[in-house]
Amino acid sequence: MKTHRIALVPGDGIGKEVIPAGRTVLEALAAAHPDLHFDFELFDWGGDYYRRHGLMMPADGLDALRKKDAILFGSAGDPDIPDHITLWGLRLKICQGLDQYANIRPTRILPGIESPLRHCRTEDLDWVIVRENSEGEYSGVGGRAHQGQPLEVATDLSLMTRAGVERILRFAFRLAASRPRKLLTVITKSNAQRHAMVMWDEIAAQVASEFPAVTWDKELVDAATARMVNRPASLDTIVATNLHADILSDLAAALAGSLGIAPTANLNPERVTPSMFEPIHGSAFDIMGKGLANPIGTFWSIVLMLEHLGEPHAAQQLMHAIEQVTANPSLHTRDLGGTATTAAVTEAVCAQLAAAKRHTAHA
Ligand code: NAD
Numbered sequence: 001m002k003t004h005r006i007a008l009v010p011g012d013g014i015g016k017e018v019i020p021a022g023r024t025v026l027e028a029l030a031a032a033h034p035d036l037h038f039d040f041e042l043f044d045w046g047g048d049y050y051r052r053h054g055l056m057m058p059a060d061g062l063d064a065l066r067k068k069d070a071i072l073f074g075s076a077g078d079p080d081i082p083d084h085i086t087l088w089g090l091r092l093k094i095c096q097g098l099d100q101y102a103n104i105r106p107t108r109i110l111p112g113i114e115s116p117l118r119h120c121r122t123e124d125l126d127w128v129i130v131r132e133n134s135e136g137e138y139s140g141v142g143g144r145a146h147q148g149q150p151l152e153v154a155t156d157l158s159l160m161t162r163a164g165v166e167r168i169l170r171f172a173f174r175l176a177a178s179r180p181r182k183l184l185t186v187i188t189k190s191n192a193q194r195h196a197m198v199m200w201d202e203i204a205a206q207v208a209s210e211f212p213a214v215t216w217d218k219e220l221v222d223a224a225t226a227r228m229v230n231r232p233a234s235l236d237t238i239v240a241t242n243l244h245a246d247i248l249s250d251l252a253a254a255l256a257g258s259l260g261i262a263p264t265a266n267l268n269p270e271r272v273t274p275s276m277f278e279p280i281h282g283s284a285f286d287i288m289g290k291g292l293a294n295p296i297g298t299f300w301s302i303v304l305m306l307e308h309l310g311e312p313h314a315a316q317q318l319m320h321a322i323e324q325v326t327a328n329p330s331l332h333t334r335d336l337g338g339t340a341t342t343a344a345v346t347e348a349v350c351a352q353l354a355a356a357k358r359h360t361a362h363a
């Protein structure tokens with residue numbers, strides 16, 4: 001019997017609503033499984049912490065996280081603090097500090113959810129976007145000079161290392177090889193960005209030779225947005241840079257019904273450090289504190305966390321419970337056109353888990 005040590009970092013905005021909901025669901029899962037145990041520690045980092053301490057998280061905060069098996073994260077972003085401070089001070093500090101270099105974002109149309117794409121069938125849209133999560137456009141290298149002067153200059157350097165590109169492409173090919181269609185699309189902008197993106201294409205071709213079973217193609221990022229809308233079934237596994245995949249995955253989430261549903265995993269595939277699981281949405285200032293946040297993105301992220309923790313049975317059970325709940329329109333939150341609250345959706349998922357337990361007990 002193993003106890004999984006979970007760090008809970010709700011952060012800001014609706015993160016403070018969906019992460020407690022996630023904990024409730026994990027507790028319901030543990031109650032349904034005699035050999036599943038979680039040891040939670042709550043970290044109150046984020047905007048409120050910043051107002052007290054001038055930092056989004058303590059300087060030695062990563063050390064506390066290193067002792068955990070996984071991190072469940074809400075959102076970084078406060079209406080009264082500039083976004084680049086909240087993002088760099090918390091989320092990127094954790095992702096980059098723990099070298100969670102592979103960000104994966106599965107996208108499917110769950111039962112009961114309607115895609116805004118008119119002719120899209122459920123089976124047409126089943127993607128995993130792999131986002132490079134450690135460098136590129138988000139390497140943080142750059143600066144400003146002549147601030148406030150007519151001569152003002154500002155730069156953000158996109159850094160791509162061979163090691164960084166190679167490891168994310170190898171991860172993506174391996175993931176593609178593990179999926180039924182064994183299909184990978186490598187997305188770049190190697191027509192306009194003629195140095196680093198050309199290196200991506202070259203490394204992709206090199207890594208591809210290690211994976212003869214994977215069919216792969218290349219697409220420019222602008223064309224990729226149109227392809228996602230017009231020919232969703234032509235895509236399966238997708239790999240792209242930090243910025244490109246960030247944008248593409250919000251589009252993917254919207255095409256699958258709502259940003260409120262979409263999950264993500266920030267993985268350190270070698271398991272040297274703990275990985276972090278979070279809904280892809282942000283703090284949602286417009287609905288925070290109202291109990292309207294859709295918690296499904298967090299619950300699906302917990303499914304990814306359970307898979308990573310080596311609990312495939314619990315992961316499957318939770319995914320099934322989520323799908324039972326999304327299939328019922330009276331349990332849809334406002335982002336899906338419904339009126340259900342965060343609490344109602346959470347209770348319904350827990351009730352499904354409890355019912356599944358009774359079912360197994362009788363079987
Ligand atoms: P957002 O994801 O917070 O919100 C975009 C829209 O989607 C809003 O209308 C919101 O109400 C809706 N929405 C998002 N999640 C929802 C949910 N679970 N249920 C129902 N509706 C939902 O994006 P934004 O407005 O661009 O950003 C707000 C803040 O969050 C900013 O500070 C930004 O930097 C931060 N942010 C943080 C992360 C992160 O920490 N991972 C990601 C994105 C944005």
Ligand code: MN
Binds near residue numbers: 246250
């Ligand atoms: Mn994003």
